[in-house]
Amino acid sequence: MHMSRGTRGAVMAVCATLLLATSACGDDQPEEATAHQVRLYGTDGNMSNSYAEELGDRANLVDGMKGTTPLTPLPEDFKKRLLSVDPKLDGFLYAAESYDAVVISALAAEVAGTTDPAAIAKQIVGVTNTGTRCGTVAQCLRLIREGKDIEYRSVSITRAGFTDVGEPATASYATLHFDGQQLNDAKTEFVGAGDESAASNKRPPRGDAASSPDAPLVIGGLLPRTGDLAIAYPPLAAGAALAIKEINAAGGVLGEEVVWVDGDDGTNPAIAKATVARHVDGGVHVIIGAGGSGISAAVLEDVVKAGRILFSPSNTAANLSEVDDRGLYFRTAPPDGLQGRALADVILRDGPQKIAIVARKDSYGEGLQSIVRAELERAGFGGDKVKLLGYQPGEDANAAPIDFSAGAKEIKDFGADAVLIIGFGESAAVVRALADADVPLAALANS
Template identity: 70%
Template sequence: MLVTRGPRPAILAACASFLLVISACGTTDKPEEAATPQVRLYGTDGNMLNSFAAELKDRADLVDGMKGTTPLTPLTDDFKQRLRSVDPKLTDYLYAAESYDAVMISALAAQLAGSTDPADIAKQIVGVTTNGQRCTDAASCLPLARDAQDIEYRGQSLTRAGFTDIGEPATASYATLHFDNQKINDAKTEFVGAGDESGVSTKAAPKPKKQRGGRNDSSDGSPLILGGLLPKTGDLALANPPLAAGVALALKEINAAGGVLGDPVVWIDGDDGTNPAVAKATVASHVKDKVHVIIGAAASGISSAVLPDVVAAGKILFSPSNTDSGLSQADDKGLYFRTAPPDSLQGRALADVILRDGPHKIVVVARKDSYGEGLQETVRAELERAGFGNDRVKLFTYDPPADAKAPPVDFGNLAGDIKGYRPEAVLVIGFGESAGLIKALADAGVPIRH
């Protein structure tokens, strides 16, 4: 996916000829310092949202020209309309498909298991997405599951292939997004596939159990209970509306199709706060309320923080938006799943987008957590493969706010350091708080290219 730029010898020769012409015309004055180069901004899934522009308030025009990548499957107009039926104010769709699929897969796994026990559900989750009769929604999949037929779910984000053995997508779709006039310009969005279908699990799940009468005989009688661990508050709150809409739509359609094991699926709301302490409190509350599957957390770092608590309680953690590659090796006892692809795939797509513009010096600045530093390292490695060594790539990190009540991050010194490096491209890996960095760059005199 990496691209090469035009031949540099020809470019240098042209520049040399141009300089000779200038010299012949008698121009001999030399500026003491070359002008600061224009800088193009790039972003990732944490800030490439329509709602991000609002984080800059009266300076929202600073995002114009910014572009970046995000895990995103081309969504049908029908699906978007259904999402708006549960949230008419929805302006972004990032991870809405992934949250929809996480709920659908959880429900189908419980139905196939004939049980609401998390351990039984977990054993069916990967198999829901592989080697069976293909179906695409609650109305078509649930009857098959009730009849104990093996199914292969293909939903809104999971379209090309199923899960790997460890419970994450084997393939993914990424979108290149562009900000124009303070919003994402859909007309410029490009999609590219990533991953390898050969990574799909070939393991057989336990034999499905047929539902008899109103409820499966082996069920303990309790309804399937899902608990939310989504960013209602905190730095990632700007991404909550599409996540919540995907969940709400899936629940609506599952229960309209008869629910799971003869009962409607129950949803207990919960906030991750983009904060480990808030998320841990929510997990403890869900454990007390006998939640079977926790949908979330949104941020990879938050999931890493709460996963030991979830595993100790014998519950399932199913995230629609975690992308940290490190979570693929987490000690999860088979209880962690995600519908978002790991950053090992996104890093390559993101590096490609930056390299297409031909910068000579690149800054990659990231929030100091597993998401930010993980993606930063993946992008750095991809740039290195393209020939960009340490002399052309500079890495910076910053400490994100501790919680929603913490004072804003002071990006002044960091902006000055970035300006001093004189890059032509700055990749900002962050959430809502990263708007402060963009403002600080402008205040420091960095000429942002629009």
């Protein structure tokens, strides 16, 4: 779910409208398409320069591919600060969300006056709403220490704060375009989504400044250092590292420096559960992750039983909004109900006649597939115009490569002229299978 990014100074269009109309932003006219060409579309799990690298010597197959991702235009200063942490960083997606997840956790602990996870959890929604607005770690911590309520706004939390269930009320999405084997930033379009009125207006209980703080605050990572989402790790890790650095430079939390404990989710439930167990045994108060929605769903019960907080910067599955979390699960990434509209719009603007949607079989892939399908139905695409397919991702790095040859033949026989692929790095196998089945991809026609 990491998408590599370069500088976003050249922006084709910036839209301030909600995603309620039939067109997101830019030209409403369908792009010219040669007869029988099949266009590829992607989403946040695969719209990246790193995705092209997954295809190796067949990277040209992504030429012309388009897709969407949750993405806020990032200030140049923030990018420079990220690069000071990781000079090799070549992408920024979810770095802002990772940064904000760590910062919000720290601010909530300062307000609570303790490192007790239950007390911190009660303050997380509140620090993003109904207070004095602040935009830097140092400014927010100073206001809290002065006894003031705060309303945190930063790189990913911009227009509105969290809803009552602990997720963003509003979001920003980008439409991305592959030109050749690289994303062309000059074609990137941004559109806002969500409803500011959905932000919580509940005031949390005041923290007890006289209580025993049990500092230091210990935050643990549950990020995809390995596995199918490993391409997402660098910006996620950089965002968290930058947050810890700036929190401690501002005096830390409750008078002591915040401690970071690294941890891998492996894009694998078994690895993630083992990491959670180590964090619990090691006294971690807040766990940042997991990278994938399905991994968070798999470990949430363990986290809740242990009375810890799970705070993901990159979970987007819509069903996590209703999960039984006892108030201990939060996310800075917006739910896919918003992204589904943006994806459907991007596809429909090109005027397709038949659409195939291929998704990895987990809560992220199948959830987003269902949302896009519903949006296409609203646009008049009946069952004979849309085909749903799926693939089972490997359980670990040693799993056999995905065989999508049968699915590729189904798509060819169906006569689709648009294929949406919802997956992570492993979904490159779908692109290869389509080419091997002689599906007339637009990239091949233009080569």
